Amino acid sequence: MTVPAALHVPPTEAPPTALATEGLGVYYGDWLAVDDITLQVPRHHITAFIGPSGCGKSTLLRCFNRMNDLIAGARVVGRVTYGDVDLYDDRIDPVQVRRRIGMVFQRPNPFPKSVYDNVAYGLRVHAMTEDLDDRVEDALRRAALWDDVKGALKKSALALSGGQQQRLCIARTIAVEPDIVLMDEPCSALDPIATGRIEDLMQELRRDYTILIVTHNMQQAARASDYAAFLTTEVDGDGDRRRGKLVEFAATNELFTHPQDPRTENYITGRFG
């Protein structure tokens, strides 16, 4: 798992790696949407993926829990390793991968069921039904939602506010005790207060989980993440369509204060300065 020199792996005493990619690319049909991504995501930290819209952040994130499998025509090349397992090995069961590597989506998407059943769903699927009530409560507490819903566990999840729904989705995800949580712009549909609560929550969760978050919000990336990857789109020689590339990956304060690549600097100063 060598990393090309051009990519700036966090310099000082890099923590153990949770996920790594090598020459990762994603095709949609014939079109290579994301090309040649090589990076190492550190354990028990928050890693942010930033970049202009359409540069392939969501596409990249979906490679880590094999959600691209659901998209007709999507094809992954290169390697994604989790520990020492190649996630795209033929023997790997994507269902098991997703149990270990959970995902929170851009729009809150609770099931049209009660608050309780939303959290219990994954537990039931994975036969983790011993002490079900306790597990549900624990997940809701860790998602900082317990105090809001403890009297209304049987109420429909759809009656919650957007921010509460998103925290419920986080509770549902961590209830099955994953190792890694992927978040695809989890706050983009939320107001600033709800966003703040989710960010606080991420800091809490960071102790137990490795978090990968896609965000289009520079401030959020700067505030909430330990490491950051900047992706952009480039036109490659032959085609006229643009494709996503990884420009720079570094500790977040490094990336924001001393970007190594002029494209990163332009993007950050353009949006941030």
Place this chain on the structure above:
Amino acid sequence: MTAKLAERPAGADLVRSGIRAQAANSSFAFVVRAAAVSVFVILVLIVVTMTREAWPAFWHSGLGFVTGTDWSPSADLYGALPFVYGTMVSSLMALVLALPVSIGIALFINEYAPRRLRAPGVYLVDLLAAIPSVVYGLWGVLVLGPFLLPYVQKVADTIGTWPVFSAVFGGPVGLKSMFLAALILTIMIVPIITSITREVFDTVPADQKAAAVALGATRWEMVRGAVFPHSRNGMVAAVLLGLGRAMGETIAVALVIGSTAQITTRIFAPADSMAAVIANTFGESSGVNRAALIGLGVVLFAMTIVVNMAGQFVARRSGRKGAGT
């Protein structure tokens, strides 16, 4: 909308188009209302005229028309219960058989089959619905019935001799039977239930399915967790439409049910249904007999309305529950 209009300078043009739009709007509303009213009027007219035609039979038999079990026009006896029973039992059996098959086909087409098989799958199912019901009836009595007869005989000779089971599967066995009618009805209502459930499954938000999959659900667990809860109302609607279809089916049932007015729990015995007896005997009927057959039509009509209303009620209740549990 109003705010935008108010921002525009008031001019003749604005006023005229407003009036024209209003006129179009109110004439549209009129047409819609007229259509709704005329449907209602037609319904009432059918009930009134049919009931009037059937009146001599109702007068003749009184409440016994729906509670009586003897139907013999030669003896002037008109007890319709065996037909009501036959209609309900054959339809419910068909429903019980058709529902899992239909849900299975709908799920296969929507969730399991490769994308390129989707359109052909939908087309094939719709094709089943296009076959005239008389063809189903003929096929049932000429092909399916004779083909199944030896197997049915075997079931009657084994399971049908066990205690308790004999009440349902016991002999004697006939070619035409409640069972054959239920099977034919099953095949006939599978397309409608399939196509409605499939359309309902299509409306399940992709992000809810993704949520289930992202939690490590297998496809079946995803279906149970995301597709079914979201589709409950629609499935109830599908069941009701299927039941209505089965209860009203006439010619196919008339050909395979065996035209025997009896109430028995044995499914391999011949039976009869309301629609079938009307089709089979209306031509030669006259007087009170004719009125009694029309009366059967009135009862069938009332039953389908009750089924529909019950269904609406269940659909609404499960709707509330669907959001709550």
